[in-house]
Amino acid sequence: MKKFLALLALLMFVSISAIAQQALWGVPTIISPEVHKDKTVTFRLNAPNADLVQVTGDFLPTEKIKTPFGEFDGPGYADLKKNDKGIWEYTTPSPLAPELYSYTFVVDSLKMTDPSNIYQIRDVASVTNIFIVPGERADLYSVNNVPHGTLSKIWYNSPSLGMNRRLTVYTPAGYEDSKESYPVFYLLHGMGGDENAWSELGRAAQILDNLIAQEKAKPMIVVMTNGNASQEAAPGETSAGLLPPTTQLPKTMDGSFETSFPEVVDFIDSHYRTIPQKSARAIAGLSMGGFHSLHISKEYPDMFDYVGLFSAAIMPNQGVQSPIYSDFEGKLKKQFDKKPALYWIAIGNKDFLYDANNQFRKILDSNNYPYEYFETGDGHIWKNWRIYLTEFIPKLFK
Amino acid sequence: MKKFLALLALLMFVSISAIAQQALWGVPTIISPEVHKDKTVTFRLNAPNADLVQVTGDFLPTEKIKTPFGEFDGPGYADLKKNDKGIWEYTTPSPLAPELYSYTFVVDSLKMTDPSNIYQIRDVASVTNIFIVPGERADLYSVNNVPHGTLSKIWYNSPSLGMNRRLTVYTPAGYEDSKESYPVFYLLHGMGGDENAWSELGRAAQILDNLIAQEKAKPMIVVMTNGNASQEAAPGETSAGLLPPTTQLPKTMDGSFETSFPEVVDFIDSHYRTIPQKSARAIAGLSMGGFHSLHISKEYPDMFDYVGLFSAAIMPNQGVQSPIYSDFEGKLKKQFDKKPALYWIAIGNKDFLYDANNQFRKILDSNNYPYEYFETGDGHIWKNWRIYLTEFIPKLFK
Numbered sequence: 001m002k003k004f005l006a007l008l009a010l011l012m013f014v015s016i017s018a019i020a021q022q023a024l025w026g027v028p029t030i031i032s033p034e035v036h037k038d039k040t041v042t043f044r045l046n047a048p049n050a051d052l053v054q055v056t057g058d059f060l061p062t063e064k065i066k067t068p069f070g071e072f073d074g075p076g077y078a079d080l081k082k083n084d085k086g087i088w089e090y091t092t093p094s095p096l097a098p099e100l101y102s103y104t105f106v107v108d109s110l111k112m113t114d115p116s117n118i119y120q121i122r123d124v125a126s127v128t129n130i131f132i133v134p135g136e137r138a139d140l141y142s143v144n145n146v147p148h149g150t151l152s153k154i155w156y157n158s159p160s161l162g163m164n165r166r167l168t169v170y171t172p173a174g175y176e177d178s179k180e181s182y183p184v185f186y187l188l189h190g191m192g193g194d195e196n197a198w199s200e201l202g203r204a205a206q207i208l209d210n211l212i213a214q215e216k217a218k219p220m221i222v223v224m225t226n227g228n229a230s231q232e233a234a235p236g237e238t239s240a241g242l243l244p245p246t247t248q249l250p251k252t253m254d255g256s257f258e259t260s261f262p263e264v265v266d267f268i269d270s271h272y273r274t275i276p277q278k279s280a281r282a283i284a285g286l287s288m289g290g291f292h293s294l295h296i297s298k299e300y301p302d303m304f305d306y307v308g309l310f311s312a313a314i315m316p317n318q319g320v321q322s323p324i325y326s327d328f329e330g331k332l333k334k335q336f337d338k339k340p341a342l343y344w345i346a347i348g349n350k351d352f353l354y355d356a357n358n359q360f361r362k363i364l365d366s367n368n369y370p371y372e373y374f375e376t377g378d379g380h381i382w383k384n385w386r387i388y389l390t391e392f393i394p395k396l397f398k
Numbered sequence: 399m400k401k402f403l404a405l406l407a408l409l410m411f412v413s414i415s416a417i418a419q420q421a422l423w424g425v426p427t428i429i430s431p432e433v434h435k436d437k438t439v440t441f442r443l444n445a446p447n448a449d450l451v452q453v454t455g456d457f458l459p460t461e462k463i464k465t466p467f468g469e470f471d472g473p474g475y476a477d478l479k480k481n482d483k484g485i486w487e488y489t490t491p492s493p494l495a496p497e498l499y500s501y502t503f504v505v506d507s508l509k510m511t512d513p514s515n516i517y518q519i520r521d522v523a524s525v526t527n528i529f530i531v532p533g534e535r536a537d538l539y540s541v542n543n544v545p546h547g548t549l550s551k552i553w554y555n556s557p558s559l560g561m562n563r564r565l566t567v568y569t570p571a572g573y574e575d576s577k578e579s580y581p582v583f584y585l586l587h588g589m590g591g592d593e594n595a596w597s598e599l600g601r602a603a604q605i606l607d608n609l610i611a612q613e614k615a616k617p618m619i620v621v622m623t624n625g626n627a628s629q630e631a632a633p634g635e636t637s638a639g640l641l642p643p644t645t646q647l648p649k650t651m652d653g654s655f656e657t658s659f660p661e662v663v664d665f666i667d668s669h670y671r672t673i674p675q676k677s678a679r680a681i682a683g684l685s686m687g688g689f690h691s692l693h694i695s696k697e698y699p700d701m702f703d704y705v706g707l708f709s710a711a712i713m714p715n716q717g718v719q720s721p722i723y724s725d726f727e728g729k730l731k732k733q734f735d736k737k738p739a740l741y742w743i744a745i746g747n748k749d750f751l752y753d754a755n756n757q758f759r760k761i762l763d764s765n766n767y768p769y770e771y772f773e774t775g776d777g778h779i780w781k782n783w784r785i786y787l788t789e790f791i792p793k794l795f796k
Contacts, residue, residue, distance in 0.1 A: 031642065049506045108447045112510035118525055118633065119640045122516050131640060145637040148562065152550035154574070164546065176552070176669050235516065239543040242517045242529060244429065271574050 030087060032116040033103075033131045039095035041133065043103070044116065048086025050107050054079050057103025057128070058383065059096050073350065073379060077106065098135035099383060100203065102128040121200045123382070124192035125245045130201075139210070140390050141203040146213035147173030151205050153195075155233075156267035160260040165226055166233035167264070168195045170205050171272065172212055172219035181273045183397040184221045186264070186304075187389075188285025188292050191313075192247040194234035195226040198389075201382045207389055217393045220282075223268055227285070227292050229256035253288060253313075255322025258295045265303065279341065282396050284308025286385045287353075291315070295324050297340070298331040305341040306396050310388040311348065311380055314356045329363075336369040342395055343371035346388040350379040428485060430514040431501075431529045437493035439531065441501070442514065446484025448505050452477050455501025455526070456781065457494050471748065471777060475504065496533035497781060498601065500526040519598045521780070522590035523643045528599075537608070538788050539601040544611035545571030549603050551593075553631075554665035558658040563624055564631035565662070566593045568603050569670065570610055570617035579671045581795040582619045584662070584702075585787075586683025586690050589711075590645040592632035593624040596787075599780045600684075605787055615791045618680075621666055625683070625690050627654035651686060651711075653720025656693045663701065677739065680794050682706025684783040685751075689713065693722050695738070696729040703739040704794050708786040709746065709778055712754045727761075734767040740793055741769040744786040748777040 032044040043055045060076035080088035102121070104111050113120055117129045132142055149172045155164045175182065187204060189197035198204040204222060211217035229251035232238045251257070269276040283304045285293040290312025297307040336343075343364075347357045364371050374391055376384050430442035441453045458474035478486035500519070502509050511518055515527045530540055547570045553562045573580065585602060587595035596602040602620060609615035627649035630636045649655070667674040681702045683691040688710025695705040734741075741762075745755045762769050772789055774782050 047508050050508065107505070107508060107510075110445050110448065110505060110510075111513055112505075112508075113525070115509055115524070116642065117640075118520050118523065118643060120518065120525060125516065126513070127511070127516055127518060134639075142639060143631075143635055143637055148553045148564070150550050150552040152548050154548040155546045155571070166546070173553070233541075237541055239541055241532075241540060242515075244514065245516060 030116050032114050033129075035131060035133055039098075039133050039135070040092045041096055041131065042089060042091040043080065043105075043114070045080065045088045045105055045107070045114065046086060047088055047107055048082075050082075050088065052079070052108055053082070053088040054106040055090055055103055056106055056111075057101055058381065059092065059099070059101040059103065059133075075103075080105075096133045098133050098138035100130060100132045100138060100141045100201075100386065102130050102201075102382075104128050122245075123197075123201055124247060137387065137390060140207050141386060142210075143206055144210055144213070146209055148209050149173050149205060149212075150175065151199060153237075154271075156264060156271075158260050158263050160263060161229055161256065163232050165231075166195050166237060167226070167267075168199050168224035169268075169272070170199070170208055170222040170224075172208065172221070174219065175221075175273075179273070181275045182219060182221045183280035183282070184223060184265075184268055184272070184274050185282040185284070185306075185393070185396060186223050186225065188225055188227050188283070188289030190285070190287030190289050190311075191252060192245070193286075193289075194228065194231065195224050196234045198224045202389065203386055204389065207386070207393065211390065211393055218397045220393075220397060221268070221272055221274060223264065225257075225261075225264055227257050227289055228252050229254070229260065253291060254320045255295075255324035257292055258299055258324045259322070261292075261296045262300065262303070278302055278305045280305075280397060282306035282308070282342075284310060284344070284389075284392055285312070286310040286388075287313050287380065298335040299324055301331070301335040301338050306344075307340055307342065308344045308346070308388070308392045309357075310346050310385050310392075311351050311353055312345070312357060312360075313353060314360045332363075332369070333367070336367070343369070344374065344392055344395065345371055346374040346376070346384075346391065348376045348378040348380070348384045350377065351384075352380060428514050430512050431527075433529060433531055437496075437531050437533070438490045439494055439529065440487060440489040441478065441503075441512070443478065443486045443503055443505070443512065444484060445486055445505055446480075448480075448486065450477070450504075450506055451480070451486040452504040453488055453501055454504055454509075455499055456779065457490065457497070457499040457501065457531075470750075473501075478503075494531045496531050496536035498528060498530045498536060498539045498599075498784065500528050500599075500780075502526050520643075521595075521599055522645060535785065535788060538605050539784060540608075541604055542608055542611070544607055546607050547571050547603060547610075548573065549597060551635075552669075554662060554669075556658050556661050558661060559627055559654065561630050563629075564593050564635060565624070565665075566597050566622035567666075567670070568597070568606055568620040568622070570606065570619070572617065573619075573671075577671070579673045580617060580619045581678035581680070582621060582663075582666055582670075582672050583680040583682070583704075583791070583794060584621050584623065586623055586625050586681070586687030588683070588685030588687050588709075589650060590643070591684075591687075592626060592629065593622050594632045596622045600787065601784055602787065605784070605791065609788065609791055616795045618791075618795060619666070619670055619672060621662065623655075623659075623662055625655050625687055626650050627652070627658065651689060652718045653693075653722035655690055656697055656722045657720070659690075659694045660698060660701070676700055676703045678703075678795060680704035680706070680740075682708060682742070682786075682790055683710070684708040684786070685711050685778065696726075696733040697722055699729070699733040699736050704742075705738055705740065706742045706744070706786070706790045707755075708744050708783050708790075709749050709751055710743070710755060710758075711751060712758045730761075730767070731765070734765070741767070742772065742790055742793065743769055744772040744774070744782070744789065746774045746776040746778070746782045748775065749782075750778060 062073035065074035235245040290309040460471035463472035633643040688707040
């Protein structure tokens, strides 16, 4: 045994480093991005052979992007400068506002993620890096030293869609140790998203942990569904394999998901300690999820007391003849006759859906249907959806 | 209302495309990688300005890499060829064996992930793309059309480490609908890893789902701990913020984690429907996690009936005087006197820990301590650890 230990002691000098070689790919040697104390941010890339290195992201002023569908505001670009060691660097000229930002590098016209930054999030079909400039509302997006809820990926059966489907479920800190029942907030993603969207770019778990710890929100269960009715789960999480995601999914806005929604509610009520009544249920969604929330909440007017439309895609669907979309005005009247506790509409004043939301509000106004309205700057972007989530949650279940 | 709908109908033509613009970053227009029916694989990159595009990954024959610590086998490189549209392409000359592979591109010496492939996994401090060539054992790594368990991130309190800490917990399909109690398998990561490692590159949830569906494994709860005793959770999941990960964490092999381990078992036994006895508990780990499993199982000889050492880092720790590491032989004798149901050692014949594992087996042999031994090719790599997991699980709780 002594001989064995001696041999092992000899082995020790290489071993610790070598074990770390389980990462075959090496460890980055530069820091990027570096968020400085004064909230300026430095980006760095080791690329001695490159001719032009740029960074693009939503921390930069927007630029006009021409597309076949018109001009859109897109993230701007900034040039990095190469030092004598081949390291390219760019520091923002002024502090950035507190926010969760996304960015990528562009090296000689080729978009690439930052190899020094492991924090990457998929949005629809592309992966970008993220960083957080702390302070103010952005502190709600950070993991803080507060009790943390549980985040689960769990499958439910949908007889109407003929498949098992995946949910992301947040249960608040203390859920496992209590015998209490909790209200439930159903939180829906937009087109191209899935059951992962709100817990990733949406930072829903962090926002809930923080608002609950600050006693600004009631402890609640949050259920993040997959609103693509043709899909069992997010890309890569189904037997279709590791296929590229698509934004051209069938059955996203054809009434299927709305029709099937009570199956989700039944599953949650039968598998979690919920308060199974209208006064303890909320539904909200972004973009297509706002469309779904609008239609689900009026189709089942006894189900949800709190409704949130975040940059909602308020529109009829192309040529779809689902019963869900019939008798729009009649169902809306029925819903408001039952006096929902909160009907909340939020949109950015640059959103391409701004006018449609305005028109919808005029209908509500002309019928004296009460709702709250929250307007921000900017367009159809995650920054707004995180803001709306932090505004909406404190209003629930009061 | 009619006017409103007419306005919306007009809006429709741009809206669907525009909603998808919530992904500011565009959708990849080429397929990469493309796994062909004959199991050759094509990689593609749109990089008209590049001079040299290579792909590197564990699907290529290994090459010697020189490091300050000696020569290691690392992934090889292959050159892509540019077509007249600026798309670079490489197809493997022969079919690849079924496996989950990792790769990145190298563009003019700059490593970058494949922008057409959203499937990326962090291993320690770097992010690589993955793909699966189906067939044989690799089908256990894929999501198949079988019942799926629930995967949760849940926090437990560790009084001995003075913090709340994050676990990944797998509960088998049917757990939520049954009243049964389940055996528990504790599964530990290696150095630089964390509570996410086994459910990401380790494909633990897929392997469990598939083996249970095939009735090759008993339904069981799997608990994936964080073995870095200084750390609450994986990088980015703590109040330290989005910092770069490090392989130089303190308190990884100093006895702290081993000492605290009963707190994990207590938490699981008090929060899940477990069978709280030795015959229904297993522990295994890779590399440092094998080291932890070795020491935890002998420190608490009444806790685990099944022990798995996967490429275990069998070594004393540098200058550490933890009681955990004292009386090695005496504790080992006590453990084997109590006749564990299975003591299972697996290693690759090119692993730098191969000799150390051999020496350890000699100690077991010379004491007539029974164990099973499973040897593969290759070295200290995830391919082996996934294989070991698929071999070990069917042996449990029989």
